[in-house]
Amino acid sequence: MVKLAIDTMGGDFGVPVAVDAALAATKTNPLLEISLVGDADAIAARVPADHAFTIVDAQEVIEMTDSVADALRRKRGSSLHVALQLLRDGTVDGVVSAGNTAALLAVGRQLLGTVEGVSRPAICSKIPARGGHVWLLDLGANISPDAHTLHHFARMGSALAAIADNNTAPDVALLNIGTEDGKGVEVVQEAATLLRADSSITFTGFIEGDQIFTGGADVVVCDGFSGNIALKVCEGTAGLIGEIFETSLSDANMSDEVLAAVTPAFKSFFAAINPHSYAGASFLGLNGVLVKTHGNSGVGSFSRAIELAAVEAAGELPLKLARQLAAS
Amino acid sequence: MVKLAIDTMGGDFGVPVAVDAALAATKTNPLLEISLVGDADAIAARVPADHAFTIVDAQEVIEMTDSVADALRRKRGSSLHVALQLLRDGTVDGVVSAGNTAALLAVGRQLLGTVEGVSRPAICSKIPARGGHVWLLDLGANISPDAHTLHHFARMGSALAAIADNNTAPDVALLNIGTEDGKGVEVVQEAATLLRADSSITFTGFIEGDQIFTGGADVVVCDGFSGNIALKVCEGTAGLIGEIFETSLSDANMSDEVLAAVTPAFKSFFAAINPHSYAGASFLGLNGVLVKTHGNSGVGSFSRAIELAAVEAAGELPLKLARQLAAS
Numbered sequence: 001m002v003k004l005a006i007d008t009m010g011g012d013f014g015v016p017v018a019v020d021a022a023l024a025a026t027k028t029n030p031l032l033e034i035s036l037v038g039d040a041d042a043i044a045a046r047v048p049a050d051h052a053f054t055i056v057d058a059q060e061v062i063e064m065t066d067s068v069a070d071a072l073r074r075k076r077g078s079s080l081h082v083a084l085q086l087l088r089d090g091t092v093d094g095v096v097s098a099g100n101t102a103a104l105l106a107v108g109r110q111l112l113g114t115v116e117g118v119s120r121p122a123i124c125s126k127i128p129a130r131g132g133h134v135w136l137l138d139l140g141a142n143i144s145p146d147a148h149t150l151h152h153f154a155r156m157g158s159a160l161a162a163i164a165d166n167n168t169a170p171d172v173a174l175l176n177i178g179t180e181d182g183k184g185v186e187v188v189q190e191a192a193t194l195l196r197a198d199s200s201i202t203f204t205g206f207i208e209g210d211q212i213f214t215g216g217a218d219v220v221v222c223d224g225f226s227g228n229i230a231l232k233v234c235e236g237t238a239g240l241i242g243e244i245f246e247t248s249l250s251d252a253n254m255s256d257e258v259l260a261a262v263t264p265a266f267k268s269f270f271a272a273i274n275p276h277s278y279a280g281a282s283f284l285g286l287n288g289v290l291v292k293t294h295g296n297s298g299v300g301s302f303s304r305a306i307e308l309a310a311v312e313a314a315g316e317l318p319l320k321l322a323r324q325l326a327a328s
Numbered sequence: 329m330v331k332l333a334i335d336t337m338g339g340d341f342g343v344p345v346a347v348d349a350a351l352a353a354t355k356t357n358p359l360l361e362i363s364l365v366g367d368a369d370a371i372a373a374r375v376p377a378d379h380a381f382t383i384v385d386a387q388e389v390i391e392m393t394d395s396v397a398d399a400l401r402r403k404r405g406s407s408l409h410v411a412l413q414l415l416r417d418g419t420v421d422g423v424v425s426a427g428n429t430a431a432l433l434a435v436g437r438q439l440l441g442t443v444e445g446v447s448r449p450a451i452c453s454k455i456p457a458r459g460g461h462v463w464l465l466d467l468g469a470n471i472s473p474d475a476h477t478l479h480h481f482a483r484m485g486s487a488l489a490a491i492a493d494n495n496t497a498p499d500v501a502l503l504n505i506g507t508e509d510g511k512g513v514e515v516v517q518e519a520a521t522l523l524r525a526d527s528s529i530t531f532t533g534f535i536e537g538d539q540i541f542t543g544g545a546d547v548v549v550c551d552g553f554s555g556n557i558a559l560k561v562c563e564g565t566a567g568l569i570g571e572i573f574e575t576s577l578s579d580a581n582m583s584d585e586v587l588a589a590v591t592p593a594f595k596s597f598f599a600a601i602n603p604h605s606y607a608g609a610s611f612l613g614l615n616g617v618l619v620k621t622h623g624n625s626g627v628g629s630f631s632r633a634i635e636l637a638a639v640e641a642a643g644e645l646p647l648k649l650a651r652q653l654a655a656s
Binding site for chain 2: 063128129130140143144175177184185203208209210211212213214224225226228229231232233234235236237238239240241243244245248249251252254255258261262264265266268269
């Protein structure tokens with residue numbers, strides 16, 4: 001049995017989408033026990049009569065526009081705080097929220113603390129790659145990490161891939177602007193030296209931006225500035241290509257018969273390139289499982305984030321991370 | 329009349345593709361006068377009898393594997409050196425090469441020198457964006473620029489957009505990991521302050537990676553590390569989506585009739601997302617027009633690079649850059 005708390009108030013679509021996502025996730029995974037945190041009346045009104053979720057009331061919401069300081073100090077009764085308190089107290093094994101990233105990072109650190117040796121958690125998400133996906137970190141929590149921190153990212157990403165993909169020796173690559181030794185900024189060079197010397201991970205060397213998608217790495221490590229840009233450029237390119245594709249189709253004036261014949265191919269195509277298929281981002285290095293889904297997540301991507309949190313909790317990710325980081 | 333020298337030996341496909349690209353470019357632009365630099369016999373054998381290109385013999389080739397030091401010192405008789413000497417001596421107004429980027433940068437600096445105030449040129453390329461394209465710089469020449477250098481990039485990118493797009497007041501944005509003030513690394517903050525205070529450019533603020541494609545900016549400025557990653561992630565995403573699309577189509581088992589009906593739409597789609605449509609990269613800040621095309625460019629993208637160099641030379645880009653940079 002895995003117990004999760006869902007912050008139902010953080011996303012753009014609030015309680016209805018969060019509750020429906022919880023329903024979808026428990027349908028897929030009957031061993032999931034979910035506490036829904038937020039406006040108890042609104043939640044109760046949305047939950048079907050035959051479902052027994054635990055409902056935990058929390059009226060306050062951290063808005064996207066709230067500062068981190070406000071999130072930390074003025075909104076201690078928020079649905080995010082209450083959900084994370086349940087995690088800290090051991091009532092649940094993980095938390096999922098569609099709330100604002102900076103608030104998740106700050107409140108998560110405050111309430112859960114970080115694993116020994118980690119000063120700031122890293123944000124990690126999987127993105128599509130040839131034949132599957134790749135875990136990319138950091139995505140913006142650490143914008144100027146030192147080599148030691150990049151080394152931590154490699155170990156934490158490996159621990160996540162081991163649990164989520166059942167891959168005990170994931171290939172780890174360092175993102176750079178060239179694959180030859182001596183390329184890139186100094187901190188990346190130093191990190192490569194640390195990674196090469198670390199027998200607890202499988203370091204495969206530098207990769208360039210395009211090789212994220214085709215290079216066969218399981219985990220790609222980079223600073224949070226580059227990683228955030230890489231993730232968003234990937235989303236932006238996919239979005240633009242979707243637009244161009246739709247224009248190409250409508251310009252082609254296909255008959256209804258032709259359109260009907262090609263629709264299954266287009267549906268599978270759009271599903272594969274939809275960034276929302278990959279919307280769950282994990283906060284690695286906290287003393288607890290915390291997964292964020294996009295603020296504008298629909299039921300599908302929100303429920304995938306719940307499933308990711310369930311896998312991380314069942315695999316005892318924070319414990320394994322701590323062990324990985326403590327290894328000499 | 330615009331005069332260009334083409335380094336025919338630098339790319340993966342050597343003389344044949346370079347000569348055919350020169351033929352294509354002169355067909356589109358009859359005012360172009362081209363000197364073909366490289367193995368004179370091979371060039372003469374490829375040029376049709378009714379075409380009068382100037383042929384300049386140069387037997388040495390800078391290979392992709394040559395170090396910058398070798399390119400600079402040991403290969404002074406290379407096709408790239410000879411082409412750039414023609415430019416330095418005023419025989420031609422610009423050079424196009426498919427050779428190795430590091431060599432172009434180094435030999436270009438050595439033979440042409442940089443515009444006053446610029447220590448290293450920036451690499452700038454256009455990438456697809458909603459409704460057209462956007463100029464992105466730097467793409468890897470300056471991996472840790474200071475704020476002052478980022479400010480230069482903004483002015484140089486504006487000068488290029490003014491000439492290439494006939495856009496006298498291009499919107500310039502700074503790439504960051506958030507759009508609010510205070511987001512991102514310090515150097516980006518400092519650059520924003522300089523850009524806001526510069527009345528010679530139209531600064532529109534920070535944009536995130538996905539907004540490169542949809543944000544309406546004409547010029548996007550960033551450090552060469554992030555820019556290189558952004559460009560290659562864009563190419564990698566487009567490549568992966570192309571693969572997924574082809575798989576979706578072949579899985580759909582369409583009839584020949586349906587396939588024939590949708591083919592025009594797919595062709596226009598693939599043409600729009602093909603990174604080779606955007607293969608010309610300009611070296612901004614050199615005392616002369618130098619455009620690089622992909623090492624594996626075909627005739628189409630090589631000839632587009634020639635056309636870009638012709639536009640830059642006709643618009644006297646180096647002179648305008650120097651004026652832009654000297655403006656207070």
